[in-house]
Amino acid sequence: MPPPRTTKPSSTSRAGTGSPAKVRTSRSSHRESTSRRVPGPSNGSCWTTRTRFTGATLAAGRAPGRGTRASEPPASRSSRRLPPFLSGCGTTSGHFRRCPLALGKDFRLPLDAHPVRYAAHLAPDLDAGAFEGRIELEVRLDKPRRELILHAVELTVDRARLRTGGRTIRVGRIEPDAESETVTLSLDEEVPAGTAVVDLAWRGKFSPGLRGLYRAGPVAVTQFEAADARRVFPCFDEPAFKARWSLQLLQVPPGAATISNGRVVEDEAGADGRRTVAFSETPPLSSYLIAVCVGDLSASEPATVRGVPIRTWAVPPKRHLTGFAQECASAVLPLLEDYFGQPYAYGKLDQIGVPDFEAGAMENAGAITFREVALLLDPATAPLNVQKRVAEVITHELAHQWFGNLVTMVWWDDLWLNEAFATWMAYKTVDVWKPRWRVWTDFEVGKGAALHLDALKSSHPIRAEVKNAQEAGESFDAITYEKGGAILRMIEGYLGEERFRDGIRLYMRKHREANATADDLWGALAESSGQPILELANGWIRQVGYPLVSVSERDGRLVLRQRRFFSDPEAKEEGPPVRWLVPIVLRFREGAAVREQRELLRGEERQLALEAQGKPVWVLANAGARGFYRVAYEPALLRRLIEALPELESEERMTLVSDQWALVRAGELHVHGFLRLLEGVARHETDHSVLDELVSRVSWIEHRGVSEADRPALHSWIRRLFAPAASELGWDAREDEEDERRLRRAAVLRGLALVARDPQAVEEAQERFRRLVAPQPGRIDPNLLDVVVAAAARTADRVRFAELRRRAEEELDPAAKRRFLHALAMVEHPELVPDAVQLSLTDVVRMQDFPSYMGTLLGNRATREPAWALVQERWTDVRRKADSPMLLRRLVEALGALPERRHLKEVEAFLAAHPIEGAKQAIAQTLERLRMDVALRERLVPDVSAFLRG
Structure with a gap:
């Protein structure tokens, strides 16, 4: 591993998703850094000072004022040192009133004022967790006005003015509104239509969660999508308002990397060593695509592709894991340029691994931010599924540079x-x-x-x-x-x-x-x-939903019918029936030839003749699995299709299994028929994707669809499904073995060791775990690491638990770190369960990983009850650990792992008593899933028992 180093700063950064929180205004506890300075207006003319809000007013979610005066700042405030560009001006005090426009939660900015260009200065203080800023915002006004509304939340705007036509217009009042997350600048005189420049100076604090500007280990980074740019810059924070951005970072510590959307065009150190870093102006961008990243990061060696310099950034100890991301971006960037017929528009490309990150990645123009696990890996030791996932995420974000950023x-x-x-x-x-x-x-x-x-x-x-x-x-x-x-x-x-x-x-x-x-x-x-x-x-x-396409034969013709598909057997369409225009590609075999036929299903039913001379041997109604619909075949057609499974493509076989399981869930197919289908598929299946589908289905049944008394019999049945393939594949891969065989082995052994809990397979997995953690690690196929570590965790004692925890804390490879972390939540020894559960609220589990770690605990029969108890009893701490809207939604979804009817009632009561803003949809979906899964469990348990005993 190369030694850590600090590289020359570069430009890049941005990320995530999040929902806005209440505006919080200035409080007397806000401290102003006297060592950090933002340059002031060039002409030194006067600014308007904003009287600060009282925290109580805004905490209640009301606009300040309503006829009351805000608290006067303490006398000592006037003697406090201000940055030079804020000093030397008079202040305007006064009371605040609600803006005359109807604001509120659903307020959107009027369309008669447009941002043209932002010239922004930002001074982030990583030690204090605070920042100061100043912006010169050029706006185009379509009509005269006496006020201008911008988005801003949890910012203290200290000064504001407006310049137009060679004169300065004073801002008489600065009026924030908590609910709409806006600030209204009320002007002392009318501003004519045309171009104006708004000067603003403000202060703020780093966000405690993973949005706005926040601290992620040694890095300060931004995450602005959907509407969190307003937590850092007063701005037009809606996607329709595209403008050019010119950004300058101030008081940057020596040696710190600096990244934003543009190239670095200036990097100058002052007498104290602190630097001013300026970035080139961007093409027009929406505010959610702006990014800032400052801190201890190290860059890969640059690659240049069609004139575009590409770099991948990581914390210094992980720099050696950047090569794959460089290779991927260098390969796919030209492919995307060719597909779109447009050159890459942002001059350079930086990819940044962020130690704690809410989403998987964020497509900030020219400065893409990632969770480390979605960017960094060692191809020599990474499982193929990890390599594929990282490549898919990188390419997803690069595709956004055109579809989302450019348009x-x-x-x-x-x-x-x-x-x-x-x-x-x-x-x-x-x-x-x-x-x-x-x-x-x-x-x-x-x-x-x-x-x-x-x-x-x-x-x-x-x-x-x-x-x-x-x-x-x-x-x-x-x-x-x-x-x-x-x-x-x-x-x-x-x-x-x-x-x-x-x-x-x-x-x-x-x-x-x-x-x-x-x-x-x-x-x-x-x-x-x-x-x-x-x-x-x-x-x-x-339209919501999708169709179930029923396929039958009538008088030598094929009959296609559609209706909306629901997983819940009790669900019914409300109102007029919903129908789709369904493009269907039929595939059928006639003699030795396999043919395709394209049709459109319009309305509820269509009868059609296949373009065949006689009766086809089999008919498939979703060729290539391209259609977004489920298919239900009449029994005779299904039997003929199952007999022809080897002739279908792997995606088609996988979709057939998935559709049949969906019909079981919906009460339209008996589970016995589905289990017989799995027996037939497993007997001859050689494709890993289909085997993975089988393992997922039997895993659900083992987890929720069988009684404790019948579980050993189910395990025996699952062993019979996978044992022949496991015997043929073995545990050890040849050096020259193809990827497909390696992935097939991983799927089969997952079913055998983790779902069927086959004693011999579990012992083989534990032997390989001992090799993995030995002082001189033995060779293990990377594709088996998930199976090996999970099997070892289930039987862990205190010594092994300590080893798992050490690895979770010390591993540099993000996928390996995640693997060991989640293994801690899989332990089953009663003495270790409290440790595994309490670990969730410690620093060992980062904020980004908390929902998935908790989901693993809730899905583990040994840890389920104490984990659910922790969520209920320590909800304040849990909320703090998942302090962003996206993480809270993921946490709500994790509650869907609870299997019993009593759990359903408890979850319903708990979520009703503890409302979560921004998670209404996730709550409704989780409760619906829980209701269905509980009902399905009650329906399946006796049927699975009868199957196993029959």
Whole structure:
């Protein structure tokens, strides 16, 4: 490993998702750093001082004032040292009033004022956890006005003025509104239409959670999506307001890396060694795409691709793990340029591994931020699934540089335009780069999660109404990403790859550096293809749910019927039936030939003749698994299809198993038939993706669908499923073994050792764990590490628990660190359970990992009850540990692992008593899932018992 080093600073940073919190105003406890200075206005003219809010007023969520005067600042305040650019001006005190406009939670900025250019100065103090800023904001005003409204939350605005037409207009009052997260600048005289420059100076504190500007180990970093730029800069914090940004960082410590969206154009040290770092101006960007990163980071060796310098950043001890990310970005950037027909627009590309990060990654223009586990790895020791996942995340974020950054949604109801396209494009591009990885099988796994979520009554359309940025945060889910990506893939299959690509290129040309809507995309695709795409597409993105397509034969013709599919057997459609325009690709075998036939299912039913001379041997109604729908075959058609399983593609076999399980959950297929299907599939299956699907299904049944009395019999049945393949594959891989065989071994041994708990397999896993942690580690196929560590954790004693904890704390490789951390939550020894549960609230579990760690505890039969008790009894500490809207939503979803009816009642009561702002949708979906899973468990337990005894 190379020695840690501090590199020359570079420009880059941004990340995440989060929902806005209440505005908190200045309090007397706010301390101003006297050692950090932000340059003042060039002409030295007077600024308006804002009287500070009382904390009590804002804590109650009201706009300050309403006829009352804010508390006067203490006398000592006037003698406090101010930065030079804030000093020498008179102050204006006065009372605050609510803005005359109707603000409130759903307030959106008026469209008659537009930002043109931000010239921002920011002085972050990592030691104090605070920052100071100043901005010169050029705005275009469409009509005269006496006030200007900006977004700002938890900022203390100390000075404000406005310049226009060579004169300065005084800001008489600075009026914040907590609920709308805005600040209104009330001017002493009317400002004419035209261009004006707003000068503002402010202070703030680092956020305690993972949004705004926050501390992540040795790094201060920003995460602004959806609406947290306002926690750092007073700004127009909505995606429609694109503007150019010129940023300067002040008082930067010697040796600290500095990264933002632009290139570093100036880096000068003062007499005290502290530096001023200036970045080049950006192309027009929405505020959520701005990034700042300052701290102890080290960069990879740069690569230059088509004139674009690329670097990957990590904390110094992890610099040796940056090579794969460099290789991936260097390979896919040209592929994306070629696909879009547009060059990369942001001059340089920095990829930053952040030690604590809310989302997986964030597409800040030219300065992409990542969780370390989504960026850093050693290809020599990383399992293939980790390499694929990192490549998919990197490519997803790079695709955003065009789809999302260069062309941006108008409002958050079109968030799916960004995320669905980047999801689909990532798999498409990685498949070109690494075809042997067969990443479309991974796409099918994600699509399966979206199908499961979208079968709930509490689901939402891909394009749903979003009233405010907090609601936008709730849209970061499998519907927006995976369902949206699946719909795009389905449309591409319908139009053809070239016509679809030509439509995307047209869309990019028309809306470059501007904003666009879904209808703009459909219009470009229709123009390029000549197809009426609007009707087809809007039905899928504007309607909630998806169809169950039933396939039967009648008088020699194929009959297709559709209705909305629900996982809940008791759920019914409300109102007029929802129907889709369904593009269906049929595949069938006639004699020795396999043919395809494309059809559109419009309305409830369609009868059609297959283009065959006689009766087909078998018919598949979702060829290539491209359709976003479930399929139910009549028994005769299903039998013929099962007999032909080896002739189907792996994605088709995986989808068939997934669809049959969905029908079991919905009460439309008896579990006995499904279990017989698994026996038939396992007998001859050689594809890892299908085997993974089988393991996931039997794991759910083992976890929730069997009684304790029948569990040993179920384990024996699962062993019989996987033992033949395990015997053939063994535990040790050859040096030259192909990837598919390695992944197949991992799937089979997961089923055998972790689900069936086969004693011999468990012992083999433990032997390999002993090799792994030996002073001279033995060789283990990286693809088996998850199985080996999990099996060892379940039987851990105190010595092994201590070893697992040491590894979780000391590992540099992020995937290995995560593996050992979650293993601590898998322990089953009664003496270790309290330690594993209490560990969740310590620094060993970082904030970003808390929901998944808690989810592992809740899914473990040994730790479930004490973990659930901890959530209830120490809710204040739990909330603090998951101090961001996205993490809280993930924590709510983790409660879905609780299996019993009493748990359902307890969760319902607990969430009712402890409301969580910004998690309304997650709560509704989790409770619906719990109700269904409890009912399914009660239905399956006797049926599984009868199967095992029959």
